[in-house]
Amino acid sequence: MHLETLAVHAGRRIEATGDVTPAIHLSSTFERDADGQYSRGFSYSREGNPNRQMLEECLAQLEGGSQALVFASGLAVVTAVVQSLEPGDHIVAPDDVYYCLRKVTGKLFGKWPLSVTYVDMTDLDAVQAAMRPETRVLWLETPSNPLLKVTDLAAIAAIARGTNAITICDGTFATPVCQRPLEYGIDLVTHSTTKYLNGHSDCIGGALIARHDSYLFERCRTAQIHGGLVPSAFDCWLTLRGIATLPWRMRAHGEHALRVARFL
Numbered sequence: 001m002h003l004e005t006l007a008v009h010a011g012r013r014i015e016a017t018g019d020v021t022p023a024i025h026l027s028s029t030f031e032r033d034a035d036g037q038y039s040r041g042f043s044y045s046r047e048g049n050p051n052r053q054m055l056e057e058c059l060a061q062l063e064g065g066s067q068a069l070v071f072a073s074g075l076a077v078v079t080a081v082v083q084s085l086e087p088g089d090h091i092v093a094p095d096d097v098y099y100c101l102r103k104v105t106g107k108l109f110g111k112w113p114l115s116v117t118y119v120d121m122t123d124l125d126a127v128q129a130a131m132r133p134e135t136r137v138l139w140l141e142t143p144s145n146p147l148l149k150v151t152d153l154a155a156i157a158a159i160a161r162g163t164n165a166i167t168i169c170d171g172t173f174a175t176p177v178c179q180r181p182l183e184y185g186i187d188l189v190t191h192s193t194t195k196y197l198n199g200h201s202d203c204i205g206g207a208l209i210a211r212h213d214s215y216l217f218e219r220c221r222t223a224q225i226h227g228g229l230v231p232s233a234f235d236c237w238l239t240l241r242g243i244a245t246l247p248w249r250m251r252a253h254g255e256h257a258l259r260v261a262r263f264l
């Protein structure tokens with residue numbers, strides 16, 4: 001299926017009433033069967049919610065991943081990743097990474113025994129030199145915010161191969177319409193869905209999409225469910241609705257950007 005078709009259909013289910021647009025499932029808790037089981041798959045909304053599940057399935061398919069988790073914000077993803085690390089672990093991150101990553105590692109987890117090296121990700125020798133035996137996360141952001149630097153995804157994936165580092169690409173600015181990092185060997189993709197994915201400036205959200213299973217992804221799932229980093233059902237519904245027009249909006253953004261670039 002083409003991306004335009006996936007953007008409209010992926011993750012959505014036709015429910016008992018036949019609605020072609022999913023309902024918003026606001027219930028915090030779900031009915032048990034007579035024998036006490038939850039055969040319909042949901043028990044309590046922090047642990048699982050139909051709107052969240054639909055958005056996660058849609059994002060996994062758009063990125064070509066095996067599974068996805070959605071969070072209350074883009075920064076909640078960073079929080080989940082950082083708190084999933086072990087004492088002594090090391091992170092390599094871009095020198096112009098979205099500034100709040102420094103806030104999470106510095107202000108929020110500053111007392112934890114973690115270290116971060118910031119490098120210019122477009123300088124592959126510098127990235128290679130920054131790697132240590134205890135490097136567990138090689139974080140990249142491409143195009144980066146604010147300098148819009150573009151990183152060679154396949155080259156970064158090659159640097160991480162054979163090390164204990166998991167590669168995580170923040171693809172917020174590109175979206176899966178312009179860039180699908182998992183196809184270049186990156187392990188995890190993250191997004192602030194607040195931006196182009198939602199596209200209507202009416203809700204905050206974040207996502208983490210995996211190419212394959214990993215201990216880090218499972219720890220992030222624990223942070224999401226048991227750390228309570230979940231988005232509301234309504235926010236998931238809004239984001240999924242926004243995604244329906246994502247490919248067409250990105251096409252318009254690209255056309256406008258090209259006109260500005262030609263004019264300049």
Ligand SMILES: Cc1ncc(COP(=O)(O)O)c(C=O)c1O
Binds near residue numbers: 073076172191193
């Ligand atoms: C590239 C990038 N990543 C992550 C974030 C954080 O996302 P949120 O504001 O949804 O927490 C932002 C926010 O501007 C961003 O630009």
